[in-house]
Each structure stands twice: as structure tokens, then as C-alpha cells.
Amino acid sequence: MSLFLHYLSLPYLLEGIAVTLQVTALGLGGGLILGLILAWMQLSRFWWLSAIARGYTVIFRGTPLILQMVFAYDALPHIGIKLPAIAAAGLALACNEAPFIAEMLRAGVLGVDRGQVLAGQALGMTPAVLMRRVIAPQAIRTMIPAFGNESVSALKNSSLASVIAVQELTLRSTQLASSTFDFFSIFFASGLLYLVLTGAVSVIQLFLEWLLDLDRTRQERWLADYLPWRRVDLKIDLVEKTAPSLDADPVVPPPRALTREDRAKRAVTIARNNVAVDVKDLRKNYGTQTVLDGLDLTVRIGEVVALLGPSGSGKSTLLRCINHLESWDSGALRVGGRRLGFRDDGKPLSPRDIAHERASVGVGMVFQQFNLFGHLTARENVAGPLRWVHGMTKVDADRRANELLDRVGLTHRAAALPRHLSGGQQQRVAIARALAPNPSVLLLDEPTSALDPELVNEVLEVIRRLAVDDGLTMIISTHQIRFADEVADRVAFLSGGAILEEGPAHEVLSNPRNPLTARFLSVMESDKAPEAVR
Amino acid sequence: MRKWLFGDARRASLPWRRAVLGKIVLGAIVAAGFLAPVGAQAAPAGCAALAEKYPDWKGKTLVNAINPHTPGYEAIDPKDPNKYIGFDIDLGEEIGECLGFKVTYKAVTFAALLTTLASGQADIVISDIYATEERAKAADFITYSKVFDGVLVAKGNPKKITGINTTMCGAAAAENTGFVEVPLVQALIPTCKAEGKPEPTLQLYDNNANCIQAILAGRADTYVNDVNTVDNAVKANPDKLEKAIAVTIPYSVGIAVPKDKPKFREAVMAVMMEIYKSGDQAALLKKWELDPNNLKEPGFLTVN
Numbered sequence: 001m002s003l004f005l006h007y008l009s010l011p012y013l014l015e016g017i018a019v020t021l022q023v024t025a026l027g028l029g030g031g032l033i034l035g036l037i038l039a040w041m042q043l044s045r046f047w048w049l050s051a052i053a054r055g056y057t058v059i060f061r062g063t064p065l066i067l068q069m070v071f072a073y074d075a076l077p078h079i080g081i082k083l084p085a086i087a088a089a090g091l092a093l094a095c096n097e098a099p100f101i102a103e104m105l106r107a108g109v110l111g112v113d114r115g116q117v118l119a120g121q122a123l124g125m126t127p128a129v130l131m132r133r134v135i136a137p138q139a140i141r142t143m144i145p146a147f148g149n150e151s152v153s154a155l156k157n158s159s160l161a162s163v164i165a166v167q168e169l170t171l172r173s174t175q176l177a178s179s180t181f182d183f184f185s186i187f188f189a190s191g192l193l194y195l196v197l198t199g200a201v202s203v204i205q206l207f208l209e210w211l212l213d214l215d216r217t218r219q220e221r222w223l224a225d226y227l228p229w230r231r232v233d234l235k236i237d238l239v240e241k242t243a244p245s246l247d248a249d250p251v252v253p254p255p256r257a258l259t260r261e262d263r264a265k266r267a268v269t270i271a272r273n274n275v276a277v278d279v280k281d282l283r284k285n286y287g288t289q290t291v292l293d294g295l296d297l298t299v300r301i302g303e304v305v306a307l308l309g310p311s312g313s314g315k316s317t318l319l320r321c322i323n324h325l326e327s328w329d330s331g332a333l334r335v336g337g338r339r340l341g342f343r344d345d346g347k348p349l350s351p352r353d354i355a356h357e358r359a360s361v362g363v364g365m366v367f368q369q370f371n372l373f374g375h376l377t378a379r380e381n382v383a384g385p386l387r388w389v390h391g392m393t394k395v396d397a398d399r400r401a402n403e404l405l406d407r408v409g410l411t412h413r414a415a416a417l418p419r420h421l422s423g424g425q426q427q428r429v430a431i432a433r434a435l436a437p438n439p440s441v442l443l444l445d446e447p448t449s450a451l452d453p454e455l456v457n458e459v460l461e462v463i464r465r466l467a468v469d470d471g472l473t474m475i476i477s478t479h480q481i482r483f484a485d486e487v488a489d490r491v492a493f494l495s496g497g498a499i500l501e502e503g504p505a506h507e508v509l510s511n512p513r514n515p516l517t518a519r520f521l522s523v524m525e526s527d528k529a530p531e532a533v534r
Numbered sequence: 535m536r537k538w539l540f541g542d543a544r545r546a547s548l549p550w551r552r553a554v555l556g557k558i559v560l561g562a563i564v565a566a567g568f569l570a571p572v573g574a575q576a577a578p579a580g581c582a583a584l585a586e587k588y589p590d591w592k593g594k595t596l597v598n599a600i601n602p603h604t605p606g607y608e609a610i611d612p613k614d615p616n617k618y619i620g621f622d623i624d625l626g627e628e629i630g631e632c633l634g635f636k637v638t639y640k641a642v643t644f645a646a647l648l649t650t651l652a653s654g655q656a657d658i659v660i661s662d663i664y665a666t667e668e669r670a671k672a673a674d675f676i677t678y679s680k681v682f683d684g685v686l687v688a689k690g691n692p693k694k695i696t697g698i699n700t701t702m703c704g705a706a707a708a709e710n711t712g713f714v715e716v717p718l719v720q721a722l723i724p725t726c727k728a729e730g731k732p733e734p735t736l737q738l739y740d741n742n743a744n745c746i747q748a749i750l751a752g753r754a755d756t757y758v759n760d761v762n763t764v765d766n767a768v769k770a771n772p773d774k775l776e777k778a779i780a781v782t783i784p785y786s787v788g789i790a791v792p793k794d795k796p797k798f799r800e801a802v803m804a805v806m807m808e809i810y811k812s813g814d815q816a817a818l819l820k821k822w823e824l825d826p827n828n829l830k831e832p833g834f835l836t837v838n
Contacts, residue, residue, distance in 0.1 A: 010615065012610075012615030012616060013615075070646075073653070073655065074646075074649050074650065074653040074655065075653070077653045077654045077655060078653065082654060082655070085640070085655075163642075163643055163646065164642070164646075165599075165640045165641050165642045165646075165650070165655075167641065171641060172615070174603070174740075174741060174743060174744075175602050175603065175609070175610050175615075175641060176610060176612075176615055177743045178602065178603035178604070178605065178609055178610075178741055178742055178743040179602070179603075179605050179609035179610045179611070179612050179615075180612045181743075181746075181766075181767070181770035181771070183743060183747055
């Protein structure tokens, strides 16, 4: 025991720790840099970059670290690169860690909800902004445990540097054991020293998790909550969630219903307006399946068009094409007179330029699944894109966000995270976010389909006000026939990627001429029947 | 092939080391690298003339690659682990003193000694390495000591092993990777087969301590190595280990130097001759309690 304590405090071994930490730091730091490059290459849209990264991964993940150490130390000098032992060990460890770190980074990036990425693109974020503001902050949170693992593993792997004469803890322990014959006391001491080091890594990991926990500022979450034997009480969370539905959101007075004369007047005004969206013979295939089959659609400024039709009829695809979230095979698409997605010389735009184009043309989009940025408060969801894409100052962006949240009746929830909002509230925030940059056209992709029935109305109410009070140009894909009848100026019935029938909303919905439209409408009506009886 | 000379290599790596030292920790990071020679003999009288004849290494610092797991020859000082001590260490320091260079140490596994030399990561190897024709293909040797091996066994010699012979049939022998004893044990396999006995098995380890532990743990039956190492192991574990017998092995211990530096080889040889003739070598054997019978006039072992 006394021998054990003697070795535990022996400066010779403690100095070995310094070397161990140096090798580990070089390995992790270098591995992180290399890993970032590798992950970037693998996620790149250029296949050859990704192929090179794959090749590197196969080689360095597939060979033992001990061979890589010996290679860096003994083989590199033959081509004139003679690194000091610690640097050679750090290099080998970095090269070995890189593919593992790259895979962690890739998993973190791919793990971020695709919907949020789509929403970011729709808001006109360039790939770089999207990565920095939406993907990275969320990916890093999920990657911390894996990084903790990797750090511990690198720390232990640094002991392999003993084979290339690096005077780290393991090499010092074995030499000491050879000269003193106190084999076990020394190795127990060195084992304990390693445990202290890896324990410190775990503490750092827990601290970072605590630091980046989004709920930390909302509830009293202490570092102790992260200890393995602690079970955090979920009650606080539940109360938070149910609270908003108890004290109902401020009542927004319903807009006045449109009379027949109003509608006629609207139709006349709209017919004189300029064209906002012009779709000509749009075609798109997924493999052998035709999604859009020569679709034509013209939407004038101030007009509200409802897209109806069964699932898979091409409604969502059409909306995504209008915002250039998807490309198409042939046909032309103009928004505000501008041909989207191509440079003046007819070549396709890069993702970055498409993002700029989206921002300047001004097409807002609201998604079925809300797609709010999960790490940002309701206010930041609205204000953030204004700063990052449109260069607004923080003061202006916040003012605008507050204004819009007020309009959708959510001022009191401005500081809440999306996960603490109900579905209806989330969708209203999403609408506020889409409206913030003053889009010329707002696309709504089944905005109420993912909502519980009792939450549908609050969202429809907001959309109705936009149409009637603000005269916003909107294209809405929906299954809400009655809503379409009330709000839309025109409905278009899609089937098989083409428009079967279109015309003034009330006319088409009450007197469909196409048998397919009639059947679809009657099915939708019979679905509604039980509710109607009640 | 090799572009760097000794001096260049040192110059290249020293500033880096200094930077690390300045920034990070105490001087001991590169272990014994910067420590003054320990217990070195005063250089023999003939050294002055030799230093004049071979001035190329004056003021330089040379790297000695060692496998510091052999107490008596080279191991860290249990009293001050930042120092390496032993017969070979003193010998190297004396050669350095004679030719005017300082010695730093690089601790590597036994099997990596000659690789480290060949890759230019070390300038000389003085580490109780037996000079064999096979090894002489990788480095030139200046032989300086006879070899006596001891056969280490568990107390009471339960397998009745009497040397590298058929008594080892069916036994498990622990050896270090790269040791000359490895092929000697392997050569027993056909002999044992011919006599209808089970083959001996080999367990390969990285250093003496692991080989000795293998016997203490009952994993191996014997470990054949330099007799002094075996004696030290018995001294440390008198209740559990014993030396079965000492055997002669037809090799000499040698100092390894790079094959492409004949001038250095010549200088080291001249110094070794001086150390031998002056009686310093015999004194060193005595100092480290090694068998005086090890003493041998220096010679070359080179293979083209």
C-alpha cells in the first residue's frame, strides 16, 4: 500500500501524465480539424470529394493505431519528414481519430430534423448560414456525449505512443516496473492516474451538457440532475405545457364574412392585377413515377388559390417547386416575372445563389409539420432569419418579431421554445416567421393537417385574416373544403400531377363538372358527416 | 537515401524540444535526455589523441536508443526515475566523453532498437543487444562482451528444464520479440517431434518485466535471457523464481551503429579499444556486479 502511494505521487509518473495529455491534445485537436474537413467533404455535393474522404476513412479506420504510430515515427523519416516523437504520436492519433470524429459530425448534422433544414432554405438561408445558425447549434448538443466518448478513447489510445519512445505514462510505468520489479504497485498507481484523467473528461462532458441544455434557463436544472442516479422530475415540464391551453390565447375577433358582392368585387380587382406566380407546363418525375405532368397555373397578386386533391396528386411538389426547394425536369416557373433557378446565361444556379434569389423574390412557406427551429424561442424563430438573411439589426428584427407574434396572438409565448408550444401555437409562429420578410407570395402546404382537431380553427383564423384583411397572395394546399370555400378566390383540383378543374371557389366546390372532382368532394363531405351531425 | 547527418538531425529537433520545455512542463519531459552523465568513468588517457583524430562529433548530442528494461545494463534509476543507469549507460557516456559528444536516450521496445537506428531517429544503440549476422544486415556492430544466458524458471524448477534442449519440449517459453533466443527455442520443435515429445511453445512479450511476470503468473515455464537479468529477477523474487542453469550462447554483445557511417564505426571502435585496454571496461563490469568473464576484446561484426 505504501509503495502504491509512493508511485501515485512519484513526480516521474506525474510528468508522464503531462506527456500523455500533450499527445491526447494533439490527437483530439488535429482529429477535430481533420474530421471537420472529412465530414465536410463527405457531405459535399461533389462526388469526388466525398470519394476521397471515403477512401481516407477506409484506410485510417481500418488499420491499427499502433501501426500508424510506427509509420509516422519510423517510415516518414525515410521521405525526409522527421517529426519529434510526441509530434509523430500526435499526428498518428489525429489521423486515426479523424474518421471517427467525422462520422460523429456527419451523424450530428444528418440527425437535425430535415424539416428545419427545408424551412431554413425556404427562408432564403444560404448553406453556410443554415449550417451556422440552424444545423450546428443543434448538432453540437447531440454530439457532446459522443465527443466525451471519443476523448476518453483518445486518452487511453495515447498509451500506444509508448511503442515509439514517447515518455508518456504507460512507458514510464513499464520502465519503472522493469527497474524496481514492483510490477503491481506501479500498474495500479498508473491505472488510477488514468482513471482520474478519464474521470475529468466525464466531468467536462457533463458540464458542457448542462451548459448547452436549452431548458437550463427555464427551469432550475442543476448540474446534479445529470448524475446517473438522479431522475429529473418531469412535473414542471407538464405544467408548462398545459398552462397555455388553460389560460386561452387572447381572443382575436373573427373577420367579417365575405358577402357575394364582396367576392365579385374582389374578383374584378384581382383580374386587373399583375401575375404573381406563373407556372407553364411543369413536368417532374421521380424515377418512373410522374409527379407533375404538364401543370399550368397562374396566380395574380392578392389572389388566394386553394389546391385540392388526393394525397400524391402533386400539391406539395408544386408548392416546393414554386419555392425552388425542388427542381423540375421541364417547363417554366416565374415568380413576380422572374424565372427562378437559372442564371442569365441559362445555367442552373448554385445552392447559395438560389438562397439569395429566394430571399429577394420573397416567397414565404408554411409547412405541414411547422418545422420551427427547435433550439430557438418563438421570437428568435421570427427575428433570427431577419437578421441572418435580410441583414436587419437586432432591435429592428425583434420589433418586427414582436409585431408579428402579436398579430398571430402569441405575444405571451414569445420566449417559449417550440417544444413547449401546442401544435396550433407552433403553426402560428411558423406563419409569423414566413410573413416576417414581407413575402410577395405565401405558400401553405397543408397547414392544419398535423394539428389536433380542436387546434385547427386558431390556425385557419390567422390565415383567413391574412387573406381578407391583408390581401396577401397565397397558395394553400388543403383538405379543408369549407375553409377553401370561405377563403379562396379560386380552387384548383389536382390529380396525377395536373389540374383537372379550376375556377371560382364557390362555383367549383358546389358544382364540380369533372366526375373525379365530384367524387373527391363527396368523399371529403362524407368524412365530415359525423361531425356535422354533432 | 538518408539525407541528414547527425548534426543536422539534432539541430532539427532541438529547437522544438526547447519550445515544448519552455511552454509546457518541467525539464523531465524528455526524461533523461538532458541529464548529466551518471557515474561515468573519467576518460582514459588515450582519449585526447582520439578526440583529435576523430573531431566530427565534438560538441554534438547523439541519441542512444535503448530498451531500458534490463537492470544492470540499462534501466531507470529506482531512486531517481529521471535517470538511466547501468553498464551500457556508463559505457555510452564514456565513449561520448572521449569523442566530445553528449548522449540523450530514446526508450523503445527491444524489437524497435535497430529500426529506430535505421530510420535516423537514433545515432547509436548500446542496449545489451546480441550481435548476430541477421541483425548485422540492419546495422554494423562493435562487439564488446561475451554472452552468458541464464534459464529462469519457477522456484523448484517444476518442469526440470536444464537449458535450451529437449527438456524444454512441451514447456512454454517467454521471450521478448526479436530476441536471439526465439529462433533457438524454435529450432527445438523438430527435435522434440522426432523424439515423440510435445513441441515447446513461445510467448512473445515487449520487455523483461512482462516475461518475468509470465512466469510469476504461471503462464510460462521458462525465460532464457542474459544471465545478469535472470540473476536480478531471482534476487527480486527469491521465493518464487530460480535460475536453472547458465548456458553459453555463441554470440557477442555489440554496439550498433548505422551502416552508412563507417567513420563513426571506426571512431567508436577505437574508443572501445582504448576503454578495454585501459582496464576501464573491467572496472565497469565490477561496478555493476557483472561476471568478469564477460570481458572481451572489441571486434567488428559487419555484413554487406
